[in-house]
Amino acid sequence: MEALAPTPVVPSYGSSALSDVVPSLAASLGVDGWGNALGVPEASRWVLLLVDGLGDLNLAEAAADAPFLSGLRSAGGRLTAGVPSTTVTSITSLGTALPPGQHGMLGYSFRNPVGGGLLNALLWENGLSAYDIQPRLTAFERLARSGVTLTSVSPARFAGTGLTEAALRGARFQPVPDENDDAARIAWTADAAASGEKSLVYLYERSLDHTGHGQGWRTPAWRSTLRRIDGFAARLRAALPSEARLLITGDHGMVDAPRDRWLIVEDVPGLGSDLTLFAGEGRFRQLYAEPKRVPEVRKRWAATLGERAWVLTREEAIEAGWFGPMDPRMASRLGDVVVAMRDDGAVMTRSQPREFGLVGMHGSLTELETRVPLLVA
Structure with a gap:
């Protein structure tokens, strides 16, 4: 049984939150008007790998199963997800560079501002536009206007969905028909990273979260999935152009709830x-x-x-x-x-x-x- 958390972890918006990632990458790319709160190094090409369900403490406990990621962790830092610490909110904070109180995607489900009732922000509703719920410019839209080549490499089933459009619009969508085809995902990501004078590629990996939800994170199945992702991340790094850098983070961690x-x-x-x-x-x-x-x-x-x-x-x-x-x-x-x-x-x-x-x-x-x-x- 987990001990009672003594105090809530209030996100460090503006200094070390998920909403600070893309602004820092934009500043690294040399785009005017963005601040590098995270202090990432300068680069002309970035790949942002989001591993759904990869919490910092989860990774620390399973360090032996993820030598590549753990090696980076020893020299890396930590971020805070937004509130609530869930995929809808975190991906929108990442893609818009806004805290939840500004983008309004306030959880897995919340009150629908269009007509009332309950909005499931993963399933969405027929006829409901992403602009109805999240009308602010995304960070990707702003960067595209500044000449950065943006690509989102994500499962094909997410193309055009409400969450994709609310959080990530502005990037060219590269559909992944088979999420288990790591070679294809790496090839598409590397090609996109080499495009244009400056590039930012968003790559989404969701299998760790899926395993954790279904079986728990303190299980052999979760560790096996983490090992696969660790190998994938290492091969991805090796395949990228030499001038590209890779940033890896998660959208939230996980608790097993018996x-x-x-x-x-x-x-x-x-x-x-x-x-x-x-x-x-x-x-x-x-x-x-x-x-x-x-x-x-x-x-x-x-x-x-x-x-x-x-x-x-x-x-x-x-x-x-x-x-x-x-x-x-x-x-x-x-x-x-x-x-x-x-x-x-x-x-x-x-x-x-x-x-x-x-x-x-x-x-x-x-x-x-x-x-x-x-x-x-």
Whole structure:
């Protein structure tokens, strides 16, 4: 069982957060108007490899299974993911160079600002435009206008999806039909890195997260997947043009949440009362209620979970800096009350039965979930 996190890890927006990666690379490329907060070296070509689910502490514990990545870690740094520490939020922060409070992609699911109801930001909705949800220019769009050649090498099924368009528009999309074809992915990435006078290639690898969700991260299966990714990253580095540099990071870490540590909402009488919408994921829930009922909802959930979770109102979480500066237009998307787990438990609901198949989870503000590596080769 994981120990209680003593305090939430509030992201270091503006100095060492995922939203600082692309600005630092842009400054390294010599593009005016960007700051190199991360201090990355100058280069004319960069490849940004995002390994979904690669937490810094997860990698440290499995260092022997990842000699290439661990070797870079010894000389590298650490970043903080945004809040919640989940793929939708992190990829959008990476691609827009904005903290969550500015881009508004506030989790796996949150209140849909177009017509209300629940928006699942991975599945999206028919007829809903990415511009309806995330209208700000992405960092890739801005860099493309400055003459940088941008390419996104990602699974073919993600082409044109709501999340891709909200977070990564501006880059040429190179579809990957077979995610297991590492040779093809490396060849496409190397070719893209050699394009133009200055280039930035975004490469997405998701198998570690998939294994962790299904089997847990402290398992032989997870370590086997990490070994494969480690070898892939080493071969990728070797195949890149000599003038190119490789930056590797993750979008979040992972906590194994055993079933005996779950709180199932329907099993606690009255816990779900007064809720008009229930969003987020097991480690970071967003609760929506009528304004006059919010204090009672917060009190009830805080009493039920006790020290197991940080239970804050929307205003308290914003004031604490969890989401960075909050655009007032985005605030109403966030739950009136947010529940972030401090232990290795999760808040589950029978209304979302697919989540009952998860072992590894993320979303909260613990060290395991929030710290991600900054590796430069």
